[in-house]
Amino acid sequence: MAKRVLIADDEKNMRWVLSEALAAEGYEVLQASDGKEALTAVDEQHPDLMVLDHKMPSPDGMEVLRRIRAKGETFPIIMLTAHGNVETAVEAMKAGATEYLTKPFDLGELKLSIEKAIRISELSDEVRRLRAELDRDWDVDGFIAADPHMVEILMTVEKVAPTNATVMIYGESGTGKELIARAIHRLSPRDAKPFVEVHAGALPETLLESELFGYEKGAFTGAVTAKPGRFELANGGTLFLDEVGDISLGVQVKLLRVLQERRFERLGGTRSIDVDVRVVAATNRDLQQLIADGTFREDLFYRLNVVPITLPPLRQRKGDIPRLVAHFLDKYEAAGRTITNDAMQALTGYPWPGNIRELENTIERIVILASAPEIGIEDLPAEVRAGVAPSASRTHTFELPEEGLDLEEVEMDLLRQAMDRTGGSSAKAAKLVGLTPKTLEARLHRLGLQ
Numbered sequence: 001m002a003k004r005v006l007i008a009d010d011e012k013n014m015r016w017v018l019s020e021a022l023a024a025e026g027y028e029v030l031q032a033s034d035g036k037e038a039l040t041a042v043d044e045q046h047p048d049l050m051v052l053d054h055k056m057p058s059p060d061g062m063e064v065l066r067r068i069r070a071k072g073e074t075f076p077i078i079m080l081t082a083h084g085n086v087e088t089a090v091e092a093m094k095a096g097a098t099e100y101l102t103k104p105f106d107l108g109e110l111k112l113s114i115e116k117a118i119r120i121s122e123l124s125d126e127v128r129r130l131r132a133e134l135d136r137d138w139d140v141d142g143f144i145a146a147d148p149h150m151v152e153i154l155m156t157v158e159k160v161a162p163t164n165a166t167v168m169i170y171g172e173s174g175t176g177k178e179l180i181a182r183a184i185h186r187l188s189p190r191d192a193k194p195f196v197e198v199h200a201g202a203l204p205e206t207l208l209e210s211e212l213f214g215y216e217k218g219a220f221t222g223a224v225t226a227k228p229g230r231f232e233l234a235n236g237g238t239l240f241l242d243e244v245g246d247i248s249l250g251v252q253v254k255l256l257r258v259l260q261e262r263r264f265e266r267l268g269g270t271r272s273i274d275v276d277v278r279v280v281a282a283t284n285r286d287l288q289q290l291i292a293d294g295t296f297r298e299d300l301f302y303r304l305n306v307v308p309i310t311l312p313p314l315r316q317r318k319g320d321i322p323r324l325v326a327h328f329l330d331k332y333e334a335a336g337r338t339i340t341n342d343a344m345q346a347l348t349g350y351p352w353p354g355n356i357r358e359l360e361n362t363i364e365r366i367v368i369l370a371s372a373p374e375i376g377i378e379d380l381p382a383e384v385r386a387g388v389a390p391s392a393s394r395t396h397t398f399e400l401p402e403e404g405l406d407l408e409e410v411e412m413d414l415l416r417q418a419m420d421r422t423g424g425s426s427a428k429a430a431k432l433v434g435l436t437p438k439t440l441e442a443r444l445h446r447l448g449l450q
Contacts, residue, residue: 003118006030006047008038008064009080010056018051021107022114035059042068047075049118051110052097054081054088062095069096074124076117080105144327147317153180153309160307161187166259168304169282171311173437174355177282178242180309184280185238193237196230201243202442209251210267213258219268229266231258231275238278243438244304245285245296256300279304314352314359321348324356328363337367342377346384353389354427361427412447415440419449 005027007018012033019029030045032038034057041047050068054061065077076098081088089100098117101110145151160167161184169177178197185195200208210219214229230239241247247255258264259279263272281304290296314321325347329335339347352358362381370379377385415429422428430440 002026002028003048004028004030004045005114006032006038006041006045006050008032008035008041008050008056008061009053010034011053014053017107018110021111025111027114035061035064038064039067042073048121049075049114050077051114052077052079054079054092062092065092065095065097074121076121078110078113078117144323145317145320146323147312147320149312150317150320153311156307156309157183158187160184162189164278166278166304166306167280168287168306168308169280169311170308171282171284172313172355173284174357175311175313176356177284177311178240180311181238181240181280181282185240185278188238188278190237190278194234195238195240196234197240197242198230199242199438201246202438204442204446205248205251208247209254212251213254213264213266215267216269219266223268226266229264231264231277232273234277235275236277238280241279241281243283244281245283245287245290246439249295249297252297252300256297256303259300259303314355318348321359324359325363328360329367331360332364332367334367337373337375339375340377343375343380346377346380346387349387350384351387351389412449415444415447415449419444 005022007015007022007029008031009015009018010033015031015033019031022029030041030047032041036058038050038052038056042050052061052064056064059067061079061081065079068077077096078099078101079092079097080101080103082103092100099113101113145154157180167181167184169180171177182195185191198208198211203211210227210229212229212231214227214232215223217223217226241255254264258275262276263274265272287296287301287305291298291301322344325339325344326335329337347359347362354361362384365381366375366379372379383389418429418432419426422432426441426444427437430437
């Protein structure tokens with residue numbers, strides 16, 4: 001779109017010469033013969049730049065300049081005068097002129113001045129826009145952030161969501177990978193279609209395969225009826241593959257085929273099923289290292305890693321903690337309660353190994369247990385008050401299993417000890433044994449401990 005230049009000069013010949021020259025450069029040119037016409041044109045035509053004569057009737061150019069700037073207009077204004085002196089130039093620049101040229105001037109010089117002023121104005125507008133983006137609190141479908149790195153991530157989410165690009169989300173457990181996946185779905189044209197989750201790390205290989213692709217009646221013992229898989233259920237929508245780094249090589253091959261061909265067969269079936277599914281994957285593992293170890297296919301990695309998004313741990317975005325605390329207080333219907341400075345400092349200083357999930361659980365616990373309207377440092381868990389994560393403040397030891405036990409019995413013994421020590425909390429037990437909560441729950445279920 002052509003830039004709009006307003007020429008305000010009481011000399012008709014000057015307006016004509018400048019109009020012809022600038023129109024030949026591709027500008028859309030407006031004209032004003034006095035100060036009143038110039039101010040009206042600014043209000044009604046919204047020029048991108050103004051060439052303003054200093055000596056003009058009703059009002060003069062200097063007064064026009066002051067009135068324009070007083071209204072908050074920031075577009076460039078190049079002042080022209082036949083009566084130039086240092087004092088007038090200084091006065092014009094102080095009043096907000098972008099540049100000051102004395103008549104007679106070189107037409108080529110004016111063109112260069114206009115081109116440079118418009119380019120600088122565009123850059124300034126972009127800087128103001130970016131600063132405004134960074135200064136505001138971002139809330140993208142429930143994901144709250146003000147930290148500059150997180151704001152950049154949420155801007156990426158808003159850009160990629162309307163497309164069909166496959167997204168790979170990296171981050172520690174509890175950083176909000178599922179929230180980002182849901183935001184991508186809700187901000188996409190697929191919003192009205194299903195969002196289907198598959199937690200790959202919690203399922204053994206054979207069960208994961210049947211969950212993803214479904215099965216026909218009689219495909220295996222117990223398959224008394226046919227069942228659609230998650231790909232079929234997500235048709236037209238989004239499939240969220242969590243803990244994709246835990247998928248076995250055998251299932252990876254079949255997953256790659258679906259991503260390439262957009263079709264598959266159910267277990268025990270021969271009929272190809274076409275699907276239109278957007279895949280968003282997530283992992284807390286280093287897929288490049290898994291490729292080097294030979295446990296993750298490189299071709300699948302490139303299929304999934306079209307748009308990578310890496311979520312920082314909460315300890316690297318501490319500026320967001322007060323906003324998240326306020327959000328969780330509101331979520332648990334305690335928005336009217338206040339927090340002392342000491343308590344907020346302790347919450348901000350704690351490293352949060354469990355990330356946002358741990359912070360939310362902590363706030364929920366405080367809301368339930370603290371009775372006073374003001375939450376103080378005495379209401380916080382001991383590890384938060386101390387500012388040291390439990391894993392760093394003490395070493396957990398387990399009793400050695402009895403001799404003669406097989407591997408499954410050893411695993412049962414260790415998991416039983418972990419559950420006993422954490423009062424039956426699978427989330428805390430998972431931290432003790434170095435597993436994700438979902439993986440631990442799957443193993444507890446498989447071993448009959450839950």
